[in-house]
Amino acid sequence: MEERDTAAYREKFRLYSDLWARTGRFQMKDDFETVKTVSVIEALLARAISVLNGEDTTARIGVYPGHTWDNYIGRAGAYLEALERGEAPLAGKFTEPGIALVDHCFVEKDGRMHLFYNRGYIGYEWDTKNVVTIGHAVTDDLIRWTVERPCLAADPNELEEYGVWSPGVARKGDVYYMYYTGVNYNVCQAICLATSRDLYHWERHPESPVLRPGHWGRWSEDRWSDCRDSMAFVDEDGRAYLYYCTSIYPGGVREPALGIASSDDMVHWRDEGAYTFPGCDFTLESPFVLRHGGAYYLFYTDCGHGTAYARSADPVRGWQPMGMLMPWTVPPQCAANVPSCAEVFEFRGQWYISSCLREPGCEQYLEIFQLTWEPDGTVTVGERVEER
Secondary structure (H helix, E strand, O other): OOOOOHHHHHHHHHHHHHHHHHHHHHHHOOOOOHHHHHHHHHHHHHHHHHHHHOOOOOOOOOOOOOHHHHHEEEEEEHHHHHOOOOOOOOOOOOOOEEOOOOHHHHEEEOOOOOOOOOEOOOOOOOOOOOOOEEEEEEOOOOOOOEEEEEEEOOOOOOOOEEHHHHHEEEEEEOEOOOOOOOEEOOOOOEEEEEEOOOOOOOOOOOOOOOOOOOOOHOOOOOOEEEEEEEEEEEEEOOOOOEEEEEEEOOOOOOOOEEEEEEEEEOOEEEEEEEEEOOOOOEEEEEEEEEEEEEEEEEEEEEEOEEEEEEOOOOOOOOEEEEEEEEEOOOOOOOOOOHHHHHEEEEEEEEEEEEEEEOOOEEEEOOOEEEEEOOOOOEEEEEEEOOOO
C-alpha cells in the first residue's frame, strides 16, 4: 500500500477520482452498449482503488497477471475515453453488465437463441470470487440480448459448495439436460445434472452428480481433481456422448486429456476412457463436439495456444488433430489469456463459432464469428458478428 500522505498516492487517487466523476454523464444513459461499458469501467475502478489502498490480489491457488493498479486504471481510462469520443469500445462483445462471461453454451428454441454462461467477476479470479450462479440470456439476432435471471445457483450442501461452472445443454425428446461442473472446496470437480422443459425452470436431477472420471483420473473429493467443462452430444441413433476436461497420469506425471462417456438415458454414463492430443501441454478445456458431413468434429481450448479442432469418423476414438483454428494474436501473459470456450452452432441458415478471450485482470466477453465448412473437411473462421 502506498502511504496516503505521499505525492504519488495523491496523484493516483486524483486520477481515480477524475475517471469516476467523468463516468457520471454516462451513468445517465440506458442503451445497452453504454450500460455494459460503464459497468466494466466501474468494476475496474473499484479494483484499482482497492489495490491502491493495499488489498492483496493474490488468489487462493496462485498469482495471475493483470491484477495491478496500472492494468485496472489503464483499461478503465481507455474505455472511458472511447465513450467520450462517441465510440462503443465493447461493441461485438456481449456480457451481462458487470459480469465476466466465461464458459457458455447455446440452445435454440422456437426460433430464438438461448445462452447459458458462467457469471464470473471482472477483476477477480475464479478462486477469489467464485462462480456461484449460471446466467441466461436470449437473442433473436445474436447482436441484441435480453438478460434473464440466473437459472441455477450453487448448492452449498452438495459437491457444489465452492461453485458451479461450465453449463452445457442438450435436448432429447422434450427434455433439456444441463450438464454443469460442481466444485467442492478442495477444487474437486464432478459433472452435475439439471433438467428443464422450457429453458427457464431447472431442477437438479436426484442422482446428480452423474459423472466422475474413471479410475485413470485419480479422482478424489479430498483434492483438486479434473472433471469439468462437459458438453453432451446426442448422435443420430439417439445415443449420447459426454465430453469433458480431465487428466491422466502416465508414469505418475499429469497429462491433460479429453474424457468421454456414453449413455442411452442421459443420466447413467459408461466410461469410454480419456484421450490426449499432441502439443496440448497445459490443459485441454471446453470440448465441443458435433457431426457434420458424415464426420465428427471436436473443438477445444488448448490452453496457452488457443482454440484447436480435430476430426474423426467415430464419436469416441480416432481423433485426428486439424490444427489451431483461433490462435492467440498477442502473446498470452498466462495460459488462460487465449481465445477459448468455443461453441459451434447453426442459426437461421448460417454457421457460427463463439470465443471468449480472457484479458489480464479477468475481463472476459462473448464474441461470435461466422464459420464456414470447406469442401476438404476443414473449417475457417470469418467476420465477427456485430451491428454495422
